Amino acid sequence: MEIITHKCPNCGGALTFDPSDQKFHCPYCLSVFTEQEVSDFEAKQKDATFQDETSPLTGETTQAKATSPPEGTLDLFLCPSCGAEIATDSTTAATYCYFCHNPVVLSGRLSGQFLPNKVLPFQIEKEEATKRFLEWTKKKWFVPNAFFDQSQIEKLTGVYFPYWVVNAKGNGEIAGKGTKIRVWRIGDIEYTETKQFDVKRSGKIGFKELVKNALSKNTQQKMVESVQPFQLEKAITFKNQYLSGFQAEKRDIEYQAIEGEVKKELDHYSQTLLSNSVSGYTTFNKSQAAIDFTHIEGEYMLLPVWLVTYKNKAQSDHVFYYAMNGQTGKVSGILPISYQRLGLVSGGIFLTLSLLFMLGGYFL
Structure with a gap:
């Protein structure tokens, strides 16, 4: 199975898709490319070079062992950027390397009979998604702070x-x-x-x-x-x-x-x-x-x-x-x-009503 990290044509850094402009951005040299430019570059690279099928960086050895794994097991792949092992379950088709943090696409899992007919690209980037998440949760009075703290925000995943x-x-x-x-x-x-x-x-x-x-x-x-x-x-x-x-x-x-x-x-x-x-x-x-x-x-x-x-x-x-x-x-x-929040609010309402009744009884 081929493992892909889409590389920047200028510096070789890992490209990521940016929903805000529907283009591909390099976080290293700050270059920006259209989908056609990335496809043309990768087609030229494929024509110009042939990977050694026995190279450990292709992950073929690891993947061969992982073919049709028993249910509930993890598959191991090698990151094409740093060589670290990436563990995924059997349905994951795109993820990140936990060591070098480069995006990785397991293209073999979305090929042949599993090739999607279409994809609907993200239109909302993470910054905007995070903003809307915080706006939505902070309107909910009885949600615990831990639900929208920094560690939770970092878990927001596209x-x-x-x-x-x-x-x-x-x-x-x-x-x-x-x-x-x-x-x-x-x-x-x-x-x-x-x-x-x-x-x-x-x-x-x-x-x-x-x-x-x-x-x-x-x-x-x-x-x-x-x-x-x-x-x-x-x-x-x-x-x-x-x-x-x-x-x-x-x-x-x-x-x-x-x-x-x-x-x-x-x-x-x-x-x-x-x-x-x-x-x-x-x-x-x-x-x-x-x-x-x-x-x-x-x-x-x-x-x-x-x-x-x-x-x-x-x-x-x-x-x-x-x-x-x-x-x-x-x-x-x-x-x-x-x-705890619910109890405090309920207690506050009860106390307020009690005081009103007491004052009402005093003046009557």
Whole structure:
């Protein structure tokens, strides 16, 4: 498996992708490059040089041992910049070297059948993400200080998560009974007229960009769903340069594994759309439905999320999180509660009310 650190064409330093201008920056010589310039430079380098396949810096020896590892084990790779060992789990596709801090892309994990169709680049840089994180948490009165202290801020990480994005077309038909009820009064007598009608609805149905999780360790499903929607029309053909400077995960849920769930969900949406098109009746009761999808396609995409997680001693069995859409800035989170702060505020309110009652009783 090839391990890549995208190098600066001018000084050889490690490049990182900057969401603020959608370009690649070198922190050493401060050069800035477009994606095309980086790709052209790397293509020339590949044509001009051939790596020794037995070189220990390629990590081939280590990776060969790590092929198809048992579940729960770590894979070891060699950093192409400093030669240090990098330990990752089996789904990590981009990370940092903990020794030289250079960004590393494990390109082999995002190739072949695991090559994403598209990537949606980050639009929000870490400085802006940190600012929004602090603004959001400081409005929450009962969040403990430890949740947004410096050590937590440093944990804020930009991650490309894998998703299946489903598009579908089909035909649908429903049938049922529509009821019209008319009520009128003559004198003291109230009359009710009920009429029933056979109702059918049919039509062509299309769905675009149904987003489904493609990573099994995303146990906090709400975490990755709550920051949607993404503006997927801005997704581009996948190039691993956009992963540089961020973490990335590869999918471990195949489309076939969720195909039944997707069809069931689309079927439900289709019946709801057709039922909602029925009008002019007091009530409508559906009795039959037939949905036939002529085309369903799942595209594999990497989508950007800023993420920080937190555990406190009082609730060590629960993981709290803050997540932000790396494109639109939409935020979501499940936050810890400082019971000490909550107690102080509750006690203060109780004391204030008690004093008011006492003063009220004194003057009455």
